[in-house]
Amino acid sequence: MLDALRVLRDTASGVDLPADVARNASLDIERLSGLLKPYLVADTLQAAGRTPGIGGRAHALLPMVHVDEADDNRLVGHVTFGRYYLGGFGAAHGGAIPLMFDEIMGRLSNAVGRPMARTAYLNVNFRAITPIDVRLRVEVRHDREEGRKRFLTAALYDGETVTADATALFITLKPGQR
Numbered sequence: 001m002l003d004a005l006r007v008l009r010d011t012a013s014g015v016d017l018p019a020d021v022a023r024n025a026s027l028d029i030e031r032l033s034g035l036l037k038p039y040l041v042a043d044t045l046q047a048a049g050r051t052p053g054i055g056g057r058a059h060a061l062l063p064m065v066h067v068d069e070a071d072d073n074r075l076v077g078h079v080t081f082g083r084y085y086l087g088g089f090g091a092a093h094g095g096a097i098p099l100m101f102d103e104i105m106g107r108l109s110n111a112v113g114r115p116m117a118r119t120a121y122l123n124v125n126f127r128a129i130t131p132i133d134v135r136l137r138v139e140v141r142h143d144r145e146e147g148r149k150r151f152l153t154a155a156l157y158d159g160e161t162v163t164a165d166a167t168a169l170f171i172t173l174k175p176g177q178r
């Protein structure tokens with residue numbers, strides 16, 4: 001369903017509709033919302049964002065990163081920002097890129113049995129335009145740990161061009177810390 005929603009999101013972002021088509025589409029979308037509403041649950045029970053086996057943890061907001069290789073301290077994947085993430089002039093929105101980095105760096109930070117950590121900072125440099133509708137490579141490294149602090153770096157590539165890179169600090173949560 002979330003795959004279909006992503007297609008809808010990209011399509012809806014890319015069209016310029018006559019009023020009657022927009023009205024009909026609104027009615028259909030409202031009908032779908034009505035179909036789902038009886039199944040609303042507490043946020044601790046919802047599937048979205050809590051289903052690791054499904055791409056992007058089934059989180060509707062996230063750009064989906066497909067992991068190609070991973071070990072304890074390194075991850076390589078690919079991502080395509082669809083039309084939904086367009087900022088302007090063929091470039092992905094500057095907010096979508098940190099969103100992608102936070103998720104995939106967080107995933108490596110929390111991998112291989114490391115206890116849960118939360119992002120304390122995420123610094124992103126926009127080095128070149130990040131094109132939409134192009135398969136991009138993302139590389140993440142878990143560089144070092146100092147006590148509760150985990151330092152990670154990442155880069156996003158269009159071919160050989162680094163379009164953005166990031167440094168992040170994740171802090172291990174203390175027992176009982178929310």
Ligand SMILES: CCCCCCCCCC(=O)SCCNC(=O)CCNC(=O)[C@H](O)C(C)(C)COP(=O)(O)OP(=O)(O)OC[C@H]1O[C@@H](n2cnc3c(N)ncnc32)[C@H](O)[C@@H]1OP(=O)(O)O
Nearest residue numbers: 052102103106107110118119120121147148149169171174
């Ligand atoms: C399979 C699942 C995959 C999931 C992937 C999900 C990825 C998404 C992850 C997120 O986006 S989490 C949401 C965004 N982040 C937050 O909402 C965090 C909000 N901030 C906090 O909750 C707390 O500030 C935090 C837990 C990060 C730290 O608070 P603590 O009270 O536990 O720690 P403390 O402030 O004592 O800091 C511990 C150490 O880190 C240092 N530190 C903390 N924040 C820092 C900072 N921003 N910059 C530099 N250093 C920092 C701090 O100075 C200290 O250093 P020392 O031990 O050397 O004294």
